[in-house]
Amino acid sequence: MMKSAPLISFVILALMGLMLDQFLNPYLQRTMALVLVNIILAMSLNLVNGYTGQFSLGHAGFMAIGAYTSAYLSTHWVAPAAIVPHLLFFIFYSLVSGCFAAIAGWLVGQPSLRLKGDYLAIVTLGFGEIIRVIILNSSALGGARGYFGIPGPSPISFGGLALNAFYSFYLVAILWVLTCFFVIYRTISSTHGRAFMSIREDEIAADSLGIHTTRVKVKSFVLSSFFAGVAGSLFSHCMNFIAPSTFSMLMSINVVIMVVLGGMGSMTGPILAAVIISVLPEALRPLQELTGQDYRMVIYSLILIVLMLVRPQGLLGHKEIWNFWRKTRVE
Amino acid sequence: MNPVLELEDLHVHYGSIHALKGVSLKVFAGEIVSLIGANGAGKTTTLRALSGIVPCRGRISMNSKEIQTLPSHQRVRLGLAQSPEGRGVFPLMTVEENLDMGAFIYSDKEQINQDRDFCFTLFPRLKERRSQLAGTLSGGEQQMVAISRALMARPQVLLLDEPSLGLAPLIVAQIFEIVKHLNELKKMSILLVEQNARMALKFSHRAYVMETGKITLSGNAADLLSDDSIRRSYLGH
Numbered sequence: 001m002m003k004s005a006p007l008i009s010f011v012i013l014a015l016m017g018l019m020l021d022q023f024l025n026p027y028l029q030r031t032m033a034l035v036l037v038n039i040i041l042a043m044s045l046n047l048v049n050g051y052t053g054q055f056s057l058g059h060a061g062f063m064a065i066g067a068y069t070s071a072y073l074s075t076h077w078v079a080p081a082a083i084v085p086h087l088l089f090f091i092f093y094s095l096v097s098g099c100f101a102a103i104a105g106w107l108v109g110q111p112s113l114r115l116k117g118d119y120l121a122i123v124t125l126g127f128g129e130i131i132r133v134i135i136l137n138s139s140a141l142g143g144a145r146g147y148f149g150i151p152g153p154s155p156i157s158f159g160g161l162a163l164n165a166f167y168s169f170y171l172v173a174i175l176w177v178l179t180c181f182f183v184i185y186r187t188i189s190s191t192h193g194r195a196f197m198s199i200r201e202d203e204i205a206a207d208s209l210g211i212h213t214t215r216v217k218v219k220s221f222v223l224s225s226f227f228a229g230v231a232g233s234l235f236s237h238c239m240n241f242i243a244p245s246t247f248s249m250l251m252s253i254n255v256v257i258m259v260v261l262g263g264m265g266s267m268t269g270p271i272l273a274a275v276i277i278s279v280l281p282e283a284l285r286p287l288q289e290l291t292g293q294d295y296r297m298v299i300y301s302l303i304l305i306v307l308m309l310v311r312p313q314g315l316l317g318h319k320e321i322w323n324f325w326r327k328t329r330v331e
Numbered sequence: 332m333n334p335v336l337e338l339e340d341l342h343v344h345y346g347s348i349h350a351l352k353g354v355s356l357k358v359f360a361g362e363i364v365s366l367i368g369a370n371g372a373g374k375t376t377t378l379r380a381l382s383g384i385v386p387c388r389g390r391i392s393m394n395s396k397e398i399q400t401l402p403s404h405q406r407v408r409l410g411l412a413q414s415p416e417g418r419g420v421f422p423l424m425t426v427e428e429n430l431d432m433g434a435f436i437y438s439d440k441e442q443i444n445q446d447r448d449f450c451f452t453l454f455p456r457l458k459e460r461r462s463q464l465a466g467t468l469s470g471g472e473q474q475m476v477a478i479s480r481a482l483m484a485r486p487q488v489l490l491l492d493e494p495s496l497g498l499a500p501l502i503v504a505q506i507f508e509i510v511k512h513l514n515e516l517k518k519m520s521i522l523l524v525e526q527n528a529r530m531a532l533k534f535s536h537r538a539y540v541m542e543t544g545k546i547t548l549s550g551n552a553a554d555l556l557s558d559d560s561i562r563r564s565y566l567g568h
Contacts, residue, residue, distance in 0.1 A: 191431070191435065194424065194428060194431070194432055195432070195435060197421065197423065197424065198421050198424070198432050201421040201422055201423060201424070202415075202419045202420070202421060204384055204415055204419060205415050205419035205420070205421070205477075205480075206432075207383075207384060207403045207404060208382050208384065208403060208407065208412070208413045208415060208419075209407060209412075209432055209433055209435050209436075209480065209484060210404045210405075210407030210408060210435050210436040210484060211404055211432075211435055212402075212404045213404070265423070318423060
């Protein structure tokens with residue numbers, strides 16, 4: 001891959017965002033923002049579940065840590081906008097949130113990643129719930145009422161073109177989406193990344209090749225939690241309001257669905273699935289108006305069941321989107 | 332002469348099952364030693380204890396240095412590499428990536444490339460298939476990958492766990508030839524665990540016979556091959 005690929009894709013996406021900002025209505029923009037958050041969540045969980053083969057169900061916990069860190073920071077430590085551009089502050093908030101989540105990931109991973117399979121799933125699930133209950137009971141974080149009034153990035157303008165606040169958020173979000181993508185992509189193409197995959201494929205063999213399996217698993221877990229924290233931070237600035245109930249087990253499972261549906265161990269699969277899973281419930285809304293009843297979730301679940309029956313290996317399996325392209329071009 | 336690898340009074344428990352009841356054996360430099368015995372005798376358990384995959388009690392020493400307390404990933408650095416039972420290749424990685432994983436503990440590109448080329452001269456088949464996913468190879472080819480991967484760790488003692496498992500007799504013979512060639516060429520010590528006793532005895536210098544967690548017999552492979560009780564119990568006639 002080219003060295004300048006991250007920069008080029010950032011510029012392209014930033015320009016695309018200008019159009020989205022001008023032509024989409026606020027509702028679609030909100031959906032779009034959630035898609036970006038979900039993409040980061042899916043990619044980061046894929047590193048643990050897909051590439052390292054460790055089944056984690058605690059992603060919402062790390063996301064919650066990130067979301068609340070960012071919420072607290074942005075309301076208590078307000079940016080002196082005159083000195084530093086407002087946008088940079090949001091990047092800083094999400095960076096700190098990511099670091100907090102990564103520390104939590106290290107603390108949880110250290111003891112629990114010695115476990116395997118179902119046991120690990122239960123431990124991480126328990127951890128996610130612990131985080132949620134702690135937040136629920138701490139009044140400084142709003143407790144069960146939730147955390148109100150989290151600011152989003154303020155609108156910026158380019159020359160004569162006045163842009164919505166959406167564009168500011170969009171810039172921060174795609175910056176993180178691309179960082180997440182390239183960091184994970186380059187990690188898994190390195191020797192260290194292969195160590196992740198060797199654990200997924202045969203842990204005993206990996207151990208007997210001199211790989212410190214627990215340490216490698218913790219590494220993958222920490223990196224994954226970092227990006228989950230970043231996603232949580234973006235989520236809080238996008239929604240402006242967060243509550244403990246948002247980060248329940250259901251949220252973790254939703255992310256697992258994105259990873260499994262997209263194809264564990266594919267870079268682009270979970271991205272595709274994240275888009276589908278976030279857009280599908282919204283796209284089915286007209287149906288609700290048509291029938292007058294909320295069959296939306298029934299159909300949504302049916303689609304998931306059918307997809308899993310037809311493609312049990314996930315939408316893309318172990319391949320990437322560009323592998324499919326190349327194939328059709330050759331034929 | 333001091334042995335390269337020595338086990339003394341090794342015990343392994345799986346829960347309440349006493350799987351190894353005091354196993355002692357020695358491997359000297361440049362030797363092929365085979366460990367034969369029936370199903371469930373504890374051959375694989377011995378290898379697993381050796382490479383630190385199962386916890387054990389007793390003494391394991393390598394070049395007179397005790398290693399039984401070290402975790403498995405550190406034992407590799409001391410020159411103990413295993414080709415695990417059932418091959419254990421990484422199915423979704425290419426042959427070449429599998430081999431590179433074997434050299435995980437090294438970072439000297441030059442030497443790694445040389446080692447890889449050496450494996451390809453041992454198993455030319457793998458060179459043809461270097462960019463194929465290991466999971467799509469035949470059983471024999473996967474065995475070649477597993478052995479080569481262990482070789483990439485530059486072992487002093489190579490541990491081979493049932494290289495003949497599930498392979499056609501012709502391929503088994505081929506693999507044993509290569510193991511022997513490797514031993515002669517590199518003077519590498521090899522500890523071989525086998526159910527195929529005839530083949531193992533034919534290719535090794537010395538052998539140990541295991542029965543229900545204990546070594547019951549040991550000696551020169553050629554002598555064992557002509558021993559009446561061995562013939563009756565392990566060689567079929």
